[in-house]
Amino acid sequence: MKKTIYEEYGIKVQDLEKLGHYDSFRVHQSQFLIIPVMHLDEEELYELYHFSQYMEEKREPYVANIVLTKKNHMFFEKDKARYIIIKCSPYTQGRFTHIGRELARFHQKARTYPYQVSKMQRIGQWKILWEKRLDQLETFWRGKIHSQPLTKFEKMFAESFPYYLGLAENAIQYLVDTELDEEPQPIDSGTICHLRFHSATWNPEMCVKIPTDWVYDHGSRDIAEYLRHLFFENQEELSTNGFRFLDEYDRTTPLSAFSWRLIYSRLLFPIHYFECVENYYLSSEEDKAMFEETMREILLRSGEYELLLKSYSSMLSMKTKRILLPVIEWLS
Template identity: 65%
Template sequence: MVEKLIREQYGLRIGETFRVGHYDAFSHHQHVYLIVPVSHYEDEELYELYHMSQYLLERGDPFVAVFLLTKQGNLYIEWEKRKYGILKTSYVQGERVFQVGRELARFHQKARSYPYQVSKISRIGQWKNLWEKRTDQLEGFWRGKVNSQPLDSFEKMFAESFPYYMGIAENAIQYLVDTELDDEPQPIDSATVCHNRFYSHTWRSSGLVKVPTDWVFDHCSRDIAEYLRNQFFEEPESLRQEGFQFLEDYDRTTPLSSFSWRLIYSRMLLPIHYFECIEDYYLSAETDKPYYEAKLADMLKNSSRYEGFLKSYEQLLSMRTKKIYLPSIHWL
């Protein structure tokens, strides 16, 4: 039993378990501990996340979950061929009221002063190479599918839609390159602790607890763009109000540079949502494939609405900021 192993390795007794966000959790002596799967991380990545969480806790963020070390000084235990970390939090059950944009801006600002080198989980300055590699890989996969008839209904949608999304991806990469050539990064553009994907429920579902295994080291625009993208697909009816309120709250707390505004735009241009839907379909179990097929069909149906969303972002900026010029993407 994992309970026995946790007691032996950490000296913690598990009573009743409950959920905090995506994770199983238990309480012990007025603290809450998360049981977090970490099998898909290399040891070096976990040590970087461990040091980041310690630093942010010391910087006064009470909601950061921190890795506990085992009695042997390890960051995880192994049970049934899987690795688990135990993270200590200050989680309190019940709703916490907070402004996501303001809270995210403060979090990013604290983490910008992180003084140690980050290599394994760093994505800063790597977007162009990562985006090109991902687009090229999917193009190669697409060519293979197109040449292997017959196609099922999902593959037909993929075969017909990929050229459109590849064109958008190329636009996003070019826009990113132009931004890096034309614009000058400011102090706010320093690398900070970001999330692999930051969504509206990332902190709400966990009572604001910040879990290090969600993190990467990157530019703040990553979290802002992914939050807005997720709002478009998951909560479209509240996007104009809440999405742009989120932007305003963030910018009021730590004003964004024109370089940041343009990186947000370039990242929202990149059709990550499409790439992930295709990848997830082929990696999923047969029982899950209908979900991704329906998701892709809905995405294709709403492609012109997403273009409209990008256009409204551009208009919002020219209206709100006056001095910031965003070069137009001509196909919008």
């Protein structure tokens, strides 16, 4: 790896060390991370590169930048894998104490991003992406229920899928109704979001905002995923931290009725379940047990998750009298 980095970038690396999930090295006072990017093509990386350049111009703290190779390429290849090197901001000592406020400010700056986004664009595409994902998993499930014998995981999947299919269909319908009923406001324009935003996305050990975590979407994506993650990570914290997070965000950038409803439709869509099934079948044998355990926890807590979906609308009516969320009959 050191030899390849020297050939591609002309950077002499003394020592590689682990930082979070990534290999990293220091040169003079600068910290660099080596990030695998097999899931991203060159055009996607260019868009992410421009995102990070823009956010740095906007003086967003802790933003890392993609370093170009000597030949001005985005990435290098080694052992049939693709990697990029990112240079961390020189100021990485810090704490995100008011994460709702920080996220609202991040979204605020990124809403003024002036360039066309095509490859990393997700705004307005949820319905198509969700339907496609649902159809694929339903087809797969139909094949599984007729195959024998089933592993423990497959038995859980076979029995639970109809329930999550119903939940996903509710989410898609809710999204469609929201787009018909509500008028988007300026706050509903596209912004830079994260694939899955949660309490550790902005690394607490060393504050770094990594562009390969980003997509261009509606800000409600990050809000919903933060709440979902908090539910599975620490449900006790959800009632205090989750509501504080929403309150901080809403005070910094008041959310529209359209936003509140999008957050809800995203919470309704059981992405956590879908990802668990997909990851199980993509994982190596030794990792399968971990996803089996995750699936067991998701199923055990499905009733609690319904309570979260109920409490979201009641919390909203306490918070603001001007927004009434349509109720999903079977949940109420």
